[in-house]
Amino acid sequence: MQNKAAISAKELTKHFGSRKAVQHVSFDIKQGEIFSLLGTNGAGKTTTIKMLCCLLKPTSGNAQIMGNPINQGTMKIKRIIGVSPQETAIAGHLNTRENLILMGGVHGLSQKESKKKAHQLMDLMELEDRRDQARKLSGGLQRRLSIAMALMSDPQILFLDEPTLGLDPHARKSVWNYIEKLKGEKTILLTTHYLEEADSLADRIAIMNKSKIIEMGTSSELKKKYNTRQTLNIKTNNITTKEIEMLQQKGMDVLQTPSGIEITGNNPDFYTLVDILRSGNVKIEAIHMPEPTLDDVFIQLTGKEAQP
Amino acid sequence: MKTLSLSSRNFKEIYRDPLTISLGLALPVLLMILFSSIFKRAQVEIFSPTLLTPGVLIFSFSFIIMFSSVLISKDKENSFLTRLFTTPLKPSHFILAYMLPYIPFALTQTLICILTGVFLGADFQNILPVLGIFFLISFTCICMGVTLGALLSVNQVSAVGSLLITVISLFSGAWMDLHMVGGLFETIGYALPFAHAIDAAKILLRGGETTGIMKNLFPVIAYTVVFFFTAILSFRKTIKRG
Numbered sequence: 001m002q003n004k005a006a007i008s009a010k011e012l013t014k015h016f017g018s019r020k021a022v023q024h025v026s027f028d029i030k031q032g033e034i035f036s037l038l039g040t041n042g043a044g045k046t047t048t049i050k051m052l053c054c055l056l057k058p059t060s061g062n063a064q065i066m067g068n069p070i071n072q073g074t075m076k077i078k079r080i081i082g083v084s085p086q087e088t089a090i091a092g093h094l095n096t097r098e099n100l101i102l103m104g105g106v107h108g109l110s111q112k113e114s115k116k117k118a119h120q121l122m123d124l125m126e127l128e129d130r131r132d133q134a135r136k137l138s139g140g141l142q143r144r145l146s147i148a149m150a151l152m153s154d155p156q157i158l159f160l161d162e163p164t165l166g167l168d169p170h171a172r173k174s175v176w177n178y179i180e181k182l183k184g185e186k187t188i189l190l191t192t193h194y195l196e197e198a199d200s201l202a203d204r205i206a207i208m209n210k211s212k213i214i215e216m217g218t219s220s221e222l223k224k225k226y227n228t229r230q231t232l233n234i235k236t237n238n239i240t241t242k243e244i245e246m247l248q249q250k251g252m253d254v255l256q257t258p259s260g261i262e263i264t265g266n267n268p269d270f271y272t273l274v275d276i277l278r279s280g281n282v283k284i285e286a287i288h289m290p291e292p293t294l295d296d297v298f299i300q301l302t303g304k305e306a307q308p
Numbered sequence: 309m310k311t312l313s314l315s316s317r318n319f320k321e322i323y324r325d326p327l328t329i330s331l332g333l334a335l336p337v338l339l340m341i342l343f344s345s346i347f348k349r350a351q352v353e354i355f356s357p358t359l360l361t362p363g364v365l366i367f368s369f370s371f372i373i374m375f376s377s378v379l380i381s382k383d384k385e386n387s388f389l390t391r392l393f394t395t396p397l398k399p400s401h402f403i404l405a406y407m408l409p410y411i412p413f414a415l416t417q418t419l420i421c422i423l424t425g426v427f428l429g430a431d432f433q434n435i436l437p438v439l440g441i442f443f444l445i446s447f448t449c450i451c452m453g454v455t456l457g458a459l460l461s462v463n464q465v466s467a468v469g470s471l472l473i474t475v476i477s478l479f480s481g482a483w484m485d486l487h488m489v490g491g492l493f494e495t496i497g498y499a500l501p502f503a504h505a506i507d508a509a510k511i512l513l514r515g516g517e518t519t520g521i522m523k524n525l526f527p528v529i530a531y532t533v534v535f536f537f538t539a540i541l542s543f544r545k546t547i548k549r550g
């Protein structure tokens with residue numbers, strides 16, 4: 001399934017007056033792939049999604065959704081996409097089932113088809129058939145309902161704009177589980193500023209900063225490419241200032257921690273390190289080298305933390 | 309089918325909101341009972357059930373402006389409309405779906421006010437053409453609401469909606485005879501459609517000829533047409549903005 005481009009963006013650009021919201025954004029998303037646009041607030045992720053969903057006309061550039069250009073005949077595209085906007089975007093006075101049936105209706109499904117599909121999705125997303133109005137549901141349930149609403153038309157492509165924004169870690173994890181269930185079934189474009197979300201869900205990640213895509217690849221490719229600085233945690237209780245100074249003289253960043261030392265550097269020389277520690281009879285209780293994270297990649301690329 | 313699905317949702321949003329029901333349906337009844345009890349003691353003709361009913365009804369229609377505009381602006385604010393804009397709905401589906409549910413609501417208001425009037429002792433003549441006038445003015449209010457909702461935010465809609473209710477209350481002649489007040493007040497009142505609608509309804513309800521209401525009917529029709537197109541244009545603008 002993962003070979004043809006489901007979404008293909010070429011030099012997409014959007015200006016609002018003098019403000020450049022998106023500049024020359026290009027990418028291809030294969031069918032069945034989960035692709036994440038990662039970036040801080042205001043990086044241009046939502047504007048990119050809005051152009052792809054035919055909500056905004058690009059200032060220049062173009063994109064195709066399953067071969068249909070976004071700037072002509074938008075109805076064809078609207079029939080094959082499902083969108084879960086950044087806000088939960090539910091009808092507050094309707095209950096869960098009514099919200100789903102409504103979405104079936106606006107997509108042209110019959111009442112019978114809508115009811116059947118609503119039942120399936122409520123099972124998939126573990127949404128209870130309660131009489132409660134949707135506005136009274138918890139944030140996590142509202143998010144799951146929002147995603148289920150986007151799935152009512154059985155879309156080929158699903159746009160999820162910040163699907164876990166404002167949720168507590170437990171509710172966030174639960175939403176991830178539901179998105180994972182769709183992996184391979186749907187092509188998903190997901191925007192997020194939670195690095196772990198992109199890391200855990202996406203097949204490929206594009207990092208957006210200041211309205212441009214500045215890097216793109218799989219999570220491991222990005223980590224490999226940008227994590228040249230390694231960190232080493234050494235657990236010891238008898239290291240002295242003398243050995244720390246000797247390590248620093250060898251160009252290593254050494255930080256004394258309650259359990260020992262933390263050394264950071266671009267390819268630190270481990271032989272020298274061991275020699276210095278041995279010479280001071282430093283007893284090493286444990287050595288730990290943490291896995292590089294997407295956080296490090298993001299900070300290195302954008303110079304700032306992703307999460308607000 | 310698509311229009312029906314969305315208008316059915318909007319219908320439920322209206323009837324499941326206790327504020328809509330209390331302000332739109334219960335308040336007019338309370339006002340009619342209150343003013344007719346004044347009439348019983350003071351015999352002020354304008355508060356007689358026959359003459360009071362059109363004024364109270366048109367005042368209650370002014371709440372439709374508020375309800376319909378708040379519904380649309382809230383749907384904009386929580387991105388529900390954005391979600392709908394990504395579905396295969398056409399502008400005509402949206403406009404109809406946001407207007408249609410208020411028609412039965414306005415008819416319910418009309419029925420309740422007329423029945424309350426009858427209960428309080430009103431003697432209504434020419435009820436069918438009067439219903440036509442009420443329909444036109446309620447439709448104008450629906451169109452005004454759609455226009456405001458499409459163009460303004462929730463906060464702006466609340467402020468402008470409250471202002472409009474006050475303006476309609478003061479300048480429609482629901483609670484006073486504008487000719488007796490005269491001056492700028494009268495000029496403003498008759499520059500708007502509400503006073504014309506109330507005057508026309510009063511003439512007919514007292515048994516007057518249909519030909520006697522033409523000068524009042526034309527401004528009402530003109531406002532209805534203008535606001536119908538304003539509603540369509542402003543909603544299209546909202547769709548364009550995404």
